[in-house]
Amino acid sequence: MFTDFFYILRQNKVPVSIVEWMTLMEALAKGHIHNLDEFYFLARAILVKSEAYYDQYDVAFQQYFQGVEAPEEIAQEVLEWLKDPLNRLFQSEEEQALFESMDFDKLIAELEKRLREQTEQHDGGGHWIGRGGTSPFGHSGYHPRGIRIGGQPGGRHAVQIAQERRFKNYRSDLTLDVRQVGMALKKLRQLRRTGLEDELDLEGTIKATAKNAGDLDFIWQRSRKNTVKLLLLMDVGGSMEPFAQLCSRLFSAAHSSTHFKDFQYYYFHNCIYDYLYRDIEREDAVSTLHLLHTLEPDYKLLLVGDARMGPWELTERYGAINYYERNEIPGILWLKRIADHFSHCVWLNPDDQRFWVHATVQMIGKLFPMYPLTLEGLERAVGKLVVKR
Amino acid sequence: MKKDSFNQFSGSEDYVTSEPLENAVNVAIALGRPLLVRGEAGTGKTLLAHSIAEGLEKKLITWNVKSTTKAQEGLYVYDTVQRLNDSRFGDKDIADIKQYIKLGKLGQAFTSPKLVVLLIDEVDKADIEFPNDLLNELDEMSFYIPETNETISAIHRPITIITSNAEKELPDAFLRRCIFHYIEFPTPELMEEIVRVHFPDIKDSLLSEALKAFYSLRKIDDFRKKPSTSELIDWIRALIADGIPHDQLAKKIPFVGTLLKKETDYDYFVNNFANRRW
Numbered sequence: 001m002f003t004d005f006f007y008i009l010r011q012n013k014v015p016v017s018i019v020e021w022m023t024l025m026e027a028l029a030k031g032h033i034h035n036l037d038e039f040y041f042l043a044r045a046i047l048v049k050s051e052a053y054y055d056q057y058d059v060a061f062q063q064y065f066q067g068v069e070a071p072e073e074i075a076q077e078v079l080e081w082l083k084d085p086l087n088r089l090f091q092s093e094e095e096q097a098l099f100e101s102m103d104f105d106k107l108i109a110e111l112e113k114r115l116r117e118q119t120e121q122h123d124g125g126g127h128w129i130g131r132g133g134t135s136p137f138g139h140s141g142y143h144p145r146g147i148r149i150g151g152q153p154g155g156r157h158a159v160q161i162a163q164e165r166r167f168k169n170y171r172s173d174l175t176l177d178v179r180q181v182g183m184a185l186k187k188l189r190q191l192r193r194t195g196l197e198d199e200l201d202l203e204g205t206i207k208a209t210a211k212n213a214g215d216l217d218f219i220w221q222r223s224r225k226n227t228v229k230l231l232l233l234m235d236v237g238g239s240m241e242p243f244a245q246l247c248s249r250l251f252s253a254a255h256s257s258t259h260f261k262d263f264q265y266y267y268f269h270n271c272i273y274d275y276l277y278r279d280i281e282r283e284d285a286v287s288t289l290h291l292l293h294t295l296e297p298d299y300k301l302l303l304v305g306d307a308r309m310g311p312w313e314l315t316e317r318y319g320a321i322n323y324y325e326r327n328e329i330p331g332i333l334w335l336k337r338i339a340d341h342f343s344h345c346v347w348l349n350p351d352d353q354r355f356w357v358h359a360t361v362q363m364i365g366k367l368f369p370m371y372p373l374t375l376e377g378l379e380r381a382v383g384k385l386v387v388k389r
Numbered sequence: 390m391k392k393d394s395f396n397q398f399s400g401s402e403d404y405v406t407s408e409p410l411e412n413a414v415n416v417a418i419a420l421g422r423p424l425l426v427r428g429e430a431g432t433g434k435t436l437l438a439h440s441i442a443e444g445l446e447k448k449l450i451t452w453n454v455k456s457t458t459k460a461q462e463g464l465y466v467y468d469t470v471q472r473l474n475d476s477r478f479g480d481k482d483i484a485d486i487k488q489y490i491k492l493g494k495l496g497q498a499f500t501s502p503k504l505v506v507l508l509i510d511e512v513d514k515a516d517i518e519f520p521n522d523l524l525n526e527l528d529e530m531s532f533y534i535p536e537t538n539e540t541i542s543a544i545h546r547p548i549t550i551i552t553s554n555a556e557k558e559l560p561d562a563f564l565r566r567c568i569f570h571y572i573e574f575p576t577p578e579l580m581e582e583i584v585r586v587h588f589p590d591i592k593d594s595l596l597s598e599a600l601k602a603f604y605s606l607r608k609i610d611d612f613r614k615k616p617s618t619s620e621l622i623d624w625i626r627a628l629i630a631d632g633i634p635h636d637q638l639a640k641k642i643p644f645v646g647t648l649l650k651k652e653t654d655y656d657y658f659v660n661n662f663a664n665r666r667w
Contacts, residue, residue: 019565023420032416041409042416049564051427051571182517182558200470209473216477218470256558259516 005043005064012060014053020046036065181253181378188300188382189226189259199223225261228300228386230254231342232265233272235305236280238321243350246373247304250348254302264295270309270321271331272338288334292341300385301338301345303368307361308351314360332363339367346381348373404433404440405583413570414441423509423527423549425564428572431617434552437572438508441548448501450547451508452494458515460522463495464532465541486537495526499543507547513554520563528566575618577604587622588629599625602642606649612657616648623647 009016024046033039040061048057197220204219211217232254234247254263266276266286276291278284312319314332327334339345347368349356356365364370369384371377398414400406406414414437417424426434442449452463468489475481481488492500498507512520526532527549531542551567553559575583577600584596603624607615616624624647633643642648649655 015561017561017565023422023568027416027420030419032419038412041412045409045413045416045568045570049425049567049569054571186517202469205473216473218473257517 002064005060008064009047009057009060012056012063014048014056014060016047020049181249181375182257185253185257185378185382186259187379188230188385189228197222226259227261228259229262229296229298230260230264231295231299231301232263233276233301233303234265234267235270235303235307236267236282237269239270239306239308240350243306243373246350250304250373250378262299264299266291268305270305271313272334273320273325273327273329273331274334275325288338292337295342297341297343299342301342302381302385303345303347304373305347305349306351306355307347307349307364307370308355308358309360311359314363332367335364335367344385344387345369346371346384348377348381398441398444401440401444403586404436404444405579405586406437406440407579410437410570410572413568417568418548420568421530421546423551423567425512425551425553425559425567425569426572427553427569429574429617430554430614431619432572432574433618434572435508435510438506438510438550438552441550442506445506445548447548448503448505449508450494450498450501450505451510453510454512454515454519456514456516458519460519460526461493463493463509463523464526465493465496465534466491467536487539490534490537492541495523496532496541498547498549499530499532499541501547502544504545505547507549509549509551511554512551513559521560524562524566574607580618580621583618584622584625588625591625591629595625595628599628603648606642606658609658612649612654613651614649614654620648620650 006016006021024043027033027042027046033042044054044057048054199221201219201221204221205217208217208219209215232251234251236247240247251265254260254265257263266278267280267282268276269282272288274288275285276288278286309321310319313321314335315330317328317330318326319330320327345368347364347370349361349370350373351361353372355361356370361370369381371381371384398406398418399411414424426437428434438451439449441447467486468491472483472486472489476483494507494509498505529542530546531540533540580600580603581596584591584600599621603616603621606612609615624644627644627647631643645658646655649658
C-alpha cells in the first residue's frame with residue numbers, strides 16, 4: 001500500500017528506511033488512520049525524524065496525492081542539472097555589455113523569464129541558463145553581474161549567490177554527517193584520573209581488605225576524565241567558500257562535543273598575522289600573541305584551511321590580504337611561532353590533494369602535518385594529535 | 390471511527406494541544422513506540438509528558454538527562470559499597486544480592502504493575518553514545534541484570550516521551566525506532582487559548598495588548614534567546630499583579646526582565662528599543 005509514496009519520499013531526499021515504513025504499515029493495519037488528514041500527520045510523525053525534512057515531505061505528499069508538481073520543483077530541477085561544474089572560464093564581450101547595467105531585481109525577473117522559455121539542460125553558450133557559459137545565469141560561467149545557481153563558484157564576480165547563506169549559522173546542525181565527525185573527534189581523548197577521589201577501586205579494596213585480615217578497608221580513586229583541550233583555527237571567506245558546508249560540519253561536531261576539557265575557536269583569512277577573530281565577519285579581534293601567552297602548549301591545535309594564497313601573503317612584510325593589517329612580521333613566521341608553541345598541531349585541508357603542489361601549501365605543510373578534511377583524514381589527524389611526544 | 394479502543398490523549402485542563410500532536414501521541418501509545426518531541430525552548434515539550442500523565446491518569450516517571458548521565462544509571466545501579474559494608478558489620482544477609490540492586494528510572498517504569506508515562510528529558514544533553522546504549526532496552530522494553538541473573542521486562546510497555554533540544558545529532562538507528570513530532574511556536578490564536586488556560590479571568594484588552602507586544606518582541610532577530618510561552622505566562626502574571634493600565638503597554642514594555650532572560654538581550658533591548666513606541 002502506498003509503496004510509490006515511499007519512493008517519492010526517497011526521491012525528495014527524505015531519509016526514510018524500511019523500518020519506518022513497516023511501522024507506518026503497522027499503524028495502518030491497526031486502523032489508526034481514518035482519513036487523509038490523519039494520514040498526513042501520522043505518516044509524517046512516523047517517517048520524518050527532523051523538522052529539516054518537513055518541507056521535502058510536503059513536496060512529496062503533494063506529488064503523490066495530487067499528482068501535481070509543486071512549484072519548487074522547477075528550481076530543484078535546475079539545481080539537478082547543474083550538479084557537476086565544467087569550470088570553464090571564458091568571457092563574451094557582447095553579453096557582458098548587455099547585462100552590465102542590470103540591477104539585481106532585473107536579473108531575477110530575467111531569470112524567471114528564461115526559466116519559463118527554457119525546456120532542457122544547457123551547457124555553454126551565451127543565453128540559456130546552464131553551465132559554463134557566459135549567460136548571467138547558471139554557474140561556473142563568467143559574467144560580471146551574474147547570479148549563480150547551484151554548483152561551486154568558478155568565476156567569482158556573481159552579484160549574489162542564489163543559494164543559501166552558507167557560512168551563517170554554523171551551529172544550525174542540520175548537515176547529515178555531523179555525527180560521523182563527532183565520532184571521529186571522540187577519539188581525541190586522553191583519560192587521566194583527576195579531581196576528587198570519589199570512585200571505589202574494587203580491586204584495591206579487595207586487596208587491602210584481605211591484607212587487613214578481612215576487616216573492611218575501602219580504597220578510593222579519582223575518576224577518569226578527558227583532559228584534552230582543543231583549539232580550532234579556521235580559515236573563512238574567499239577561497240574557503242566552496243568548503244563552507246564541510247567546515248561547518250566539523251565545527252558543529254566539535255562545538256557539540258561535551259567531552260573536551262576546554263574548546264576554543266577563532267577565525268582567520270588565508271593566513272594568521274597579529275590578530276585572530278572570534279567571529280566569521282572578522283570584526284571581534286584577539287591578539288595572536290595574547291593567545292600564545294594565555295593558552296598552554298598542551299592545547300591540541302586543529303587548523304583548517306586550504307593554505308592556498310599568494311606567496312607574498314606568507315613571506316612578505318605587509319603581505320596580508322587585508323591591506324590594513326600592515327603586518328610587520330610575515331605570515332609564515334607567525335605560523336612558525338604557533339607551530340613552535342603548541343606541542344600537537346595538525347592542519348586539515350579541505351582542498352583536493354591534487355592542488356597541494358601549490359607553493360604556499362608546500363610551505364605550510366612543512367610546518368604542520370597536513371591531512372585532507374575527509375573522515376579518513378580526520379581520523380589520521382586525530383591519531384597524530386594524541387600520540388605522546 | 391472507533392477511537393476508544395486504545396488510550397486516547399486529548400490534552401489536559403492546563404495544556405492546550407494541536408491535533409497533529411494529539412495524533413502523534415496516540416499513535417505512539419498504540420504502537421508502543423517512544424515519541425521524540427523537539428521544538429524551541431519553552432514550547433512545552435516537558436509539560437507534554439506531564440499533561441499525558443494527567444490526561445490518562447497515569448503515574449509519571451521522569452528521568453532528567455544531564456551531560457554526565459550514563460545509560461546504565463537508567464536501568465539499575467549495583468550498590469557495591471553498601472554490600473561490602475554490610476559484609477563487615479553483618480546485620481543483613483549479604484548473599485541476597487537483590488537488595489543491593491537499585492532500579493533506575495527505566496527499570497522502575499518497566500517493573501511498575503500499572504501502565505506509566507516515562508519521560509526521558511533532554512536526551513541530547515548526554516554523551517553522543519547515550520541513545521545508542523538505550524536502543525535495545527527501548528526496543529525490547531527489557532534488560533538483563535548479570536549480578537542476579539535476572540531479566541527485567543516491562544509488565545506494560547510504558548508510554549515513553551523523549552524530549553530533545555537538537556543540541557546534538559541523534560543516531561539514525563535511534564530515530565528509526567521513534568515517532569517524531571516537532572512542536573512549532575504557537576500562532577497568536579493558539580497562544581491566546583494557552584494564556585486563557587492559565588488566566589481564565591484575564592481582561593480581553595490586556596491579553597490583546599500583551600500578545601501584540603510579545604509577538605513584536607519575537608520579531609527582533611538579534612536576541613540570543615527569543616521570549617517563549619513560559620516567559621509570556623510569567624510576564625502576564627507580573628502585569629496582572631501590578632495592575633498597570635493596559636494602554637501603557639503600547640508605549641513601554643514593563644518588567645522586560647521577565648521576558649528577556651539573557652543579559653545581552655536585555656541590554657540590547659534597553660539600548661535600542663526601550664523608548665520606542667510599539
